[in-house]
Amino acid sequence: MKKDAKLVKNALGRRVPTVVNGIEQTPYKGVGRFEPTGRKQAPPVRSCRDYPADGDKRVASLEEALKKCGLRDGMVISSHHHFRNGDRVALRVLETAAKMGAKDLMWFPSASFPCHEPVIELMDKGVVHHIEGSMNGPLGRYCSHGKMRGMGVLRSHGGRWQAIQDGEVKIDIAIIAAPTADPFGNCDGSHGPSACGSLGFALADSIYAENVIVVTDNLVPFPCIPWQIQGNNVDYVVEVDSVGDPSKIVSGTTVITRSPDRQRIARQVAQMLRDCGIMREGFSFQAGAGGIALAFVTYLSAMMREAGIKARFVRGGSTKYLVEMLETGLTDYILDGQTFDLDGVRSIAEDPRHVPTSPFTSYNFHGKGNFASMVDAVVLGATEVDVDFNANVNTHSDGLLLHGIGGWQNCLTAGCTILAVPSFRDRIPVIVDQVTTVTGPGELIDVIATERGIAINPRRQDLLDALAGSDLPIRPIEEIKAEVEGFCGGPPQRARFTDKPVAVIKWVDGTVIDTVFQVEED
């Protein structure tokens, strides 16, 4: 932190730093209160005379590509998580940069996974200065214990686009790992041995970065059809043996929860949408790929079939369950942000009604509208929620940074936002007095559905009225909390923190909604 940086209280009363990694910040002001002005960031002017007329942008190696991009200390290197835990590209790029002697890089992934754990070593060696992006598992612990030199910055998928677009993050070198590409740099995610579906996360980087390198293990002659990334934005193309481990890129089959408790939550959420009238002809919804969300999709599908109702579109995270809806006529379209399993990948490749989307179309705060707020209902998860309906997806109650935001924050603008969560995990209550970290403000969260009751935000009297005659177990959130604390042995201890911020959570508009402080060691 700069010398003049200090902690101030934002509109939610959370203490946030005024300066993060040398950049001045705006504290969160409330939903829709921050009005950004000015003009968007633009990449430098380039011209076709600087690129091969025959369109062949291949270079022999990653090292050569990085050299041609002018790799030097302190640069920002971006990568994307469409290969999830099977990614072999991001680490290879950072390790190549290390070999070339680069220091103090900022790694800017759209998300990190356990396969990226070796980045810890690169941070210890000084190659990587800090990470701005989701930090899961070991990387989250590293950051939570205050070992990262810079501050972590967590953004939603839409927020990442906004930060790039506004020039808050200037990407020096964007690395786009592509399941299929041509020598010109056109990329497609839906074909090839490492097919992963949509490449939407990489789109912003391809448009705004100073330099763009495409890395592929499946080079096809021009043209690569379809192209999700336009070669006209690409500087270099590097061929490698393998971009990832296909078995970890998409799951063969996504697995529905077998837990009867979680199935109960899923069934009741589906019933709620039916009983309150959200499930009607031409409606839309979004559900992720978590076990409860998948079970929800199957229950809702059955109810829609029974009632003869068809959705206009569903948003994913696509899985075989959404694909089944498309193929059995329960929805007209899938608008797909990322593709989770083999059925999803097959469908996006073959079915024109299964459409890849990007954080720009779906989530971007500076777009002239976005899809997320047009969705009728969304079913999400959380690690913790509180009696004011604020929710946390980033840390656990022990204060450790463990998950990214993903599209979670962006989805909160749906017509009805439902968090489907167990009321406790082992002994740990999920409903608390005040969440450890606010990822999303309670005013945007309408329903918290647990296995022992459904709590509806008192701000949504319309929902309460619509469900007045329903046999669902609708209960005040305080009552569910008290019941769980009853058998858990009282409320849990609060985590103890030092005063040192280790990461900030950005709201969708780029303001700082909360801070993750270093946990106190015993």
Add this chain to the structure above:
Amino acid sequence: MKRRRKSGDSSTGSAGRRGERVRSDIWVEVEPKAKGGIQLELASRVEPYYGDSIRRQVAAGMSTLGVDNARVAIEDAGALPFVIAARLEAAVRAAGHQPAAPLLPERTVEPAPSDRDRLRRSRLYLPGNEPKFFINAGLHGPDAVILDLEDSVAPDAKTDARLLVRNALRTVDFHGAERMVRINQLPLGFDDLAEIVPQHPELILIPKVERPDQVREVDAIIAEALGGSERPLWLMPILESALGIEHAFDIARASDRVAALTIGLEDYSADIGVPRSADGIESMYARRRTINAAKAARVQAIDSVYSDVDNVEGLESWCLASKQIGFEGMGCLHPRQIEVIHAAYKPTEPEIEKALRIVAAFERAEAEGLAVVSLGSKMIDPPVVKQAQRLVAQARELGVISEDESATEAEK
């Protein structure tokens, strides 16, 4: 697994379970010492949340149990307080120490006693030594839960399970499900009764009953353990052998506490020396004999379980056949079976309509002071009236018809 081992002159005892896959349980090892107070070695997955609470509970618990000096090693996977108390007491006992007092958690639940004839369509089996299933079991809406101390519990874990179930009866809210406990075969079952009966479960299942005197023995022990308490505690003998089936009627009327009679098909099939088939043809006689004996003794007849939990269609057709021959409910091995069973044993629309007409005719006859109930040109016998009343009451309880819905409406 050895529960107790000698090391030097002190004896070490352990209880509970540990390991990567264990959840909501705890492993406790107690090694009594000559001096040094309680030395706690605590490793808990919920340390940041409940570490202090666990330390307080162990300190207070060891004091109640009368252990002043011991090494206590704990590996905790998020066990709830009633589980911790049970494991602590079991480990102390396994170490050869007779507790000064049992470590009973404060009683937070005491449901009303159940009626002899209450609905018993579904009873959900809960392995008695698997605490993670207890807390949410009632949410799935079974008519009853069975806390099982018998076949689902390993021989070396009998004490662990018994204390766990005892504590669960004091603290776990089963959301209106009747609380049944399946004890072990006698004589081990006597130890179970000693711990369980004072905690007031609503019903005891006695396994592998072959002779009426086994029921009478259990009855006598219960009467003694309950002292002067008037609270009813029902019995459901399980017939699991050819001999048990032969004595079915005498077993069903061996005690006033017997509220239902059931059959265990796994053991029965083994006893007659044939594998269980999908349609259950090998047990048809035994099941019908069970039903007849139960009805003759005026107790409920309850079917066995359907083991293939993923086969919903199979379960459905089994239930419908089971209801048709006279069973009033069956066991569940998984919560997903409950809904299917309830739907199958639910009275059907035509059954309800007919029953409502009969009840209305009876009420009319009563009002008019007539001795004979008739519906149209048909005379209705008193037992038919009684059955119709029971069916209407059941339909009301199930919410199939509303309280004020009457026969006159049904007649329209």
